[in-house]
Amino acid sequence: MNLVDLDNPADGLSEQPRERTESVISTKSRVSVTDLINPTKSSELPALKSRNSVLDLCNPKDVDISSSSTPDLSRRVSETSNGEITVAKPKVTEAIQNANSDTSNYTKKSKPRRYKVKPVWARDFVPKVNLKVQNERRTQDNHSKAFSNLVNNGPTTSSSRFSTFTGVIPYDDLTRSVTTWLYANLNSLSEKHPNLEDILELEIKVGEVVSKATDKRIQLPVITETTLNNNFFLQECYFNINLEPVDHQSVEDFFKQLLKESKVTALRTDTIDRFFSHTGARGKKTRLRVTQDTTTKRGDIVIEKDKKSSLVIHLPKCRYDLKLTIALELPQNIPKDELIPEGSFSRRKHRTSYIHKPSATQVDLTKVYEGTSKQENFEMELEIDSKQLLDAFKGIGGNNDYESLIGTFLDNAKILMRELSKK
Known part of the structure; x- marks a missing residue:
């Protein structure tokens, strides 16, 4: 079999191998950072291997380190057709408010109780002297x-x-x-x-x-x-x-x-x-x-x-x-x-x-x-x-x-x- 035979369907090759070959060639042409983050169609990409992204390698669970909760930073398929990157993430203001709320709750719980009047068990003994x-x-x-x-x-x-x-x-x-x-x-x-x-x-x-x-x-x-x-x-x-x-x-x-x-x-x-x-x-x-x-x-x-x-x-x-x-x-x-x-x-x-x-x-x-x-x-x-x-x-x-x-x-x-x- 020579190279001419590969391009000639009449030489006994079925249509199915041709389509898979074209798909592979097409996939290789779309591999870029932009396409990996925001592909046009999810069906056109092969399944990504785990931890093959810079974001996954640094923070595999998408945990916001500055907060005690995990914001929803899950990726979704872009609905745009012009190749724009549209990573779904919460509003900045809302995230800051959530973080401040968590911090304030923590501060309230850990702050020692203050008494307006010193309790009996904390008072100094001063004997009354006639x-x-x-x-x-x-x-x-x-x-x-x-x-x-x-x-x-x-x-x-x-x-x-x-x-x-x-x-x-x-x-x-x-x-x-x-x-x-x-x-x-x-x-x-x-x-x-x-x-x-x-x-x-x-x-x-x-x-x-x-x-x-x-x-x-x-x-x-x-x-x-x-x-x-x-x-x-x-x-x-x-x-x-x-x-x-x-x-x-x-x-x-x-x-x-x-x-x-x-x-x-x-x-x-x-x-x-x-x-x-x-x-x-x-x-x-x-x-x-x-x-x-x-x-x-x-x-x-x-x-x-x-x-x-x-x-x-x-x-x-x-x-x-x-x-x-x-x-x-x-x-x-x-x-x-x-x-x-x-x-x-x-x-x-x-x-x-x-x-x-x-x-x-x-x-x-x-x-x-x-x-x-x-x-x-x-x-x-x-x-x-x-x-x-x-x-x-x-x-x-x-x-x-x-x-x-x-x-x-x-x-x-x-x-x-x-x-x-x-x-």
Whole structure:
């Protein structure tokens, strides 16, 4: 077969091979970049092999890298006949808006939440400090070093068969805390009141330290007696001075036995306390207590009680706690017509006082009726003799009477608390 035969159909070649040959020749003549992108008829091109386009090689899936979604960039057959390239793609403005929308959504999700008011869990802890307590604490700190220098840090010599390294017994920390607190207040009051002996009152109230949150007695992670921080007490607690009737009776039975042994003396009084207010010349308003002795029928006694400081001792092993209070009882000579009643509130008190002279301690057991109520409330207080207290205070440095007297006063309170805990 020669070349002439290929061009001559009469030489035995059918029409079909001629048409395929012409198609191949025609296809080769249309292979160009323009024709590949925008062919005139899809049937005139052979099937393109995968990844045989520059666009496919660079980005085979037509993914818009600047966006999280895949725009529709699919190619379609051109409907034009003039050979123009018409690649189908979305409008530029629409694509930009979609991209911005995706970015804004991402930003909103990842942006941290901002609070107008700082949440509780993110706030800094700033303890509330009572100004009066803060000033009182500062005064105590200023006097504590002076008191430590005045008293003997080794109070007693050990008389036991066993001795400490230095041969002395260290001071009791609770007693030292109370004596230091008391020293700071007495030192300040003695400078302002020359007649302090006549108006000073130091007493221990017996009751419960109650949580304001639960309205129950506090449960601290301590197992021994301890003093409470005043800021904590004022913010979180209050002191309930009422005793159970059975406990009040137990203490009374205890003192009746001591009375039989002539260790104490007893004094009984019945009084009514009423409360008034009075406005002074400079507009200062004071609260006054007017006490009437219903037994002796003596004249009414008008007193302004000025509370100066308090210290709370928690006794976790006992039924009750202790609250030490320093106050001034200032007699007032004010005409009755200038007194303004504070309602009809009154306190009727049936009191039995047991006095123990060797320890300069007086214990008051009181049945209280408030207003017109017939319900009894029971209270117990321990009070120290003011004269002996100030004498011991003035003798600090020469002897240990001051710390010994306060220690004995506290021991008397502990004896009563442990007596109640036996029941």
